[in-house]
Amino acid sequence: MKEKITLTLFCEKEATLISKIALIFTRKKLQIDHFLVDFCEDTSLYKISIGYWDDETNSKTIVAILERIIEIFCCYTQNQKELETHQILLFKIPIIHKKQITRFPISYLFQExxxxxxxxxxxxxxFYTLQNTLTQSTLQFN
Structure with missing residues (x-):
């Protein structure tokens, strides 16, 4: 059964990025509901959110294709229920606080x-626990 899926990915600027993403969705015969691009100057990363209708198993295939073809940093999918209960975020933490977040499902993208x-x-x-734990972190997107 099809449900609305929101795909969120973080990547560096690439001249043909949007056309590559659109091509992947076209080849899979998926209609894009919304396509939002946001830029973070602190990290020089783009956050792209794409909404479309599909089933959960096909979404995993889309994520794998995107990660392989356009070399994104990370990619997450959320169904409608997860949109209410989960947040996708990008943040910057001082290296000395790295041990404080090991209990959270966090991916380390790079060090600057x-x-x-x-x-x-x-x-x-x-998220609120993490936010209270890391008072010196900078939340970039959420």
């Missing part, structure tokens, strides 16, 4: 000087 750039798909209750 004295900070880690991290992202994750976190349940709302864990």
């Amino acid at each position: 000087k004295e900070h880690w750039i991290c992202c994750g798909k976190i349940a709302n209750e864990h």
Whole structure:
């Protein structure tokens, strides 16, 4: 059964990125409901959110294709229920605080000087705990 899926990915600027994503969706015969692009100057990363109708198993295939073809940093899918209970976020933490977040489902993307750039798909209750734990972190997107 088809449901609305929101795909969120983080990547660096690439001249043909939007056309590559559209081509992947066209080949899979998926109609894009919405396509939002946001830029973070601190990290020089783009956050792209794509809404479309599909089933959960096909969404995993789409994620695998996107990760392989356009070399994105990370990619997450959410159905309508997860949109209410989870957040996709990108944040910057001082390296000295890295041990404080090991219990959260966080991916380390890269290190720049004295900070880690991290992202994750976190349940709302864990997000607030993480936010209180990391008072010196900088939330880039959510």
